[in-house]
Amino acid sequence: MGDERGWTPAQMLSVFAVAATAGGIWLLVRQWTWGEWLAWAAPLVFALVASCVVASGSVLHALYADSLDVTPDDLDVPAIWQAASAVKLLGLLSFALFVPALWGIAKHVHAPFVSPVERLGVPMYVATQMAVVVVCGLWALDSAGDAVKDLRTAAVRRAELPSYFGVEPEWTCVEPTVPAAKLSTRGGVLSPERPYVSFGEAGGTVVLWDEPAGKALQTPAEQVRLVPAADGSVRCTFSYATLPKGD
Template identity: 30%
Template sequence: MITPSSSPGPDRQSPSPQPDPGPAGPAGLPFNRRVHVVTAVLDRPEELDLLQQICEAMGWPLREPLAGETAVTVDAGWRLRVIEVRIRGVRETAVEQAVSTLDTLAQNAELSLSCRDAALVERVHQPQIEWHLRGRRRTVGRRIRHALHTAARTGDHDPHAGTVRLVRVPAELDEPRPRRLARTRRAARAELAHHSLPLRRLDPEIHEVGGPSVSRGWHALAFVALVFTATVICLLGAGLWPAIGADSPRIGAPLIVLTGGYLLGGALLAVRRTPTHRALPWLVPLAVPLAVPLVPWLGALVQRAYLSPFGVRPTPASDGLGNVQAGLWVLCVFVASALLPVAYLGWMRFLAPSLRVRGPWLSWAPAMTLGIGMGMVFDLLILHTAANSGAENRALAAAGRDIPDYFGVSAEYACVEPTSREAPYYGTPPSHGSPVVIFGQSGDRVEYWDPAAGRKTSIRLEDARIRVVPHSDSACAEADR
C-alpha cells in the first residue's frame, strides 16, 4: 500500500487520495477512460477549494504530485495538482476530450487553472497463473450426501468439497510452458501451505492443488446444444422441415421449445447485469410494433423470389395469411440466428464464471454483430430456397402437372384468346392449344407464364378473353364451348 505524504501547515488544501469507487461508483459518472492531468492552479485558498469542489462533484481524484512524478515547474504563486479525469470516450481521443472537459469546467467556474501535462492511464496487466485448493474427490455416495446436506442446509456437508481457496502466481510468458507451470505450482503450494485458517491450509491427505475447475461435461453439452440449434435454424432456413417430419406438431413443437429455450435463456444470461438488461422492458415492446409493417414486406420478398423463375411479380391479391407466414419465416430465422452466438456466450459465461472478465471478445456486442451477419446469410438462404421452389414448380408446370400453393401464391390455369390479331402483348404470342399459368392480375393487365413456350406474356384484360380451367392438362377447346 502506498501512503501519501502529508505536510503540516495551513497551505495544504488537497485531501489525501481516496479509494477508487469503481467505474460506476456513486460519487461520479460511469467512465471507461482515465487520464492523469498535471495542472497549475493559483495558490489561493479559494481557488484550491473551488478546484476540490469541482473534482468531488465529478468524482475525480485530486492530489499533489508525487516525488519525481513530473518535471513540470510553475511560477511563484501557483501550485501543481494532479487530477485523474474519468470520462467515457474512445481511446484515440480520450486525452484531448479529458483536457477539453477540464478546461470547460474551469472556464465556467472562473477558476484560475491551466493544464500543463496529460497522459492516458494504461491498465498494467501482469500475467498470472491460477491454482485452486480443493478437496480430493470422494466416492459417489459421499458426494450425493454432501449435495443433500447442502440443499437442506443441515450444516453437515463436507467443508472441503469444491474449491476452498485459490491463489494467483505471477508468471513469465517467455519461459517454456512446462517450466512455467511447475514453477508456479511450487509457488502456489508454498502459499497454500501457510495460512491462518486451519481448514484452508494445504493438507496433502485432504486437499489437492490443480488448475481452475472446468465442467467439461456442461461445456460439451452447451456446445452440442449450439450445434443442434444451428442445425435446426439451418433446416428451417433451407425449408427442409417437412423432409425431417418437423411439420408435424409432435416433432416440430419439441424442436421449437428446445431451440427457443436455449436461445432465450442464453441471451438473458449474456446481457444480465448490463445496461441492455435494464433496457429490455422497453426495447421489446418497441420492437413489436416495428415488426408489424416489416413482416408483410419480408413475405413479399419471399413471394418475389419464388416467382422470379416464372418472370412475374407478386400481385396485391397475394397479400394475406400466406404472406404473413412467409414474413414470419424470414423474421424468426433472422432473430434466431442473431441470438445464437449471444446465447452460446451466455451459457458459457454462466457455466464458467472466470470467463466473465477475460476480454472484450466475451461481451455480447461482438457476438450480436456476428449473429446479425449470420442472420443475413440465413435470410439469403431462405430467398435462395424460395427461388429453388419456384424453379421446381416451373418444371412441374412444363411437365403438365398442377402447381401447389406457396405462401399465399396460388396458381390458376386459364385459356387466353386475343380478341383480335392486332391485340398488343409483351413477350411470346398467346398460346391457343394449352392452358397458361396465371398468378393473379395487377390492375388492367394480366401476366401469365406459358409452359409450352417457357416464357411469360403480359396482355391487357380488354384485349383478351380469359377462361379459367381446373387443371393444367385441361383442353382449351373444351373450355371454349
C-alpha cells in the same frame, strides 16, 4: 403438432432452441450493467428493426416473382400471405439471438471462459448477426428457387400446380375478346388453343407463364376472358371465328 407419429428431431431441436434463447436472453438482461445495456441493447434493437424492415418487403415473393421474370405486384398476393412470409423470414433471423442467449447462460453459471471472452462480446455479436443474415438470404433464395422449380416441373408434366405463400397458379384457358390484330401482349404471342399457367389478374393485367417458351406472358385483362382448365393436358376450344363481327 397434430402429427400422431410424434415430434421429429428437428422439431425437438427447435423447441429446445426457443426455450434456451428465451431463458438465456432473460438471464443476460438481468445481469447487465449500464455499460452492457449500451453495448448490447443497441445491436439487439437494430437487429430487430432491420429484420422487420427486410421482412416487410415480402422478400420471398419478390424472389419468386423475379425467377419468373415478373414483379411481386403482378402476383397480387393477399396481405395475410405477405405477413406469413415475413413471419417465416423473421423466424430464421431470430436465431441471431441464440448466441447472446448462450452467453447469458454461461455468465449465469460462471463458466471459466467468460472473463477472457467478454471483451469480444460486441464484435462477436456483430459477426453473428452478419452470419445469420447471410444464411437467411441463402435460405430465402433456396426457398423461392425450389418453389419455382416445382412450378415449372408441374407445368412440364401438365399436372396440378403447387402454391407458394398465397401465390395460387392455375391452369387456365385464355379466350381473347378482341380480334388477334388488336390483342396486346407482352413477352410473346398468345395461343388460345392451349392452357396457360395463370397467376390471375393484377392491376388490370393478366399474368401467364408460358412453359414451352420458358417466359412470362402478359396481356390486358379487358382483352381476354379466363376460363379455368382441369389441368394442362386439356385443349381449349376457343376460335377467333366465334367473336362478333363488330369486334
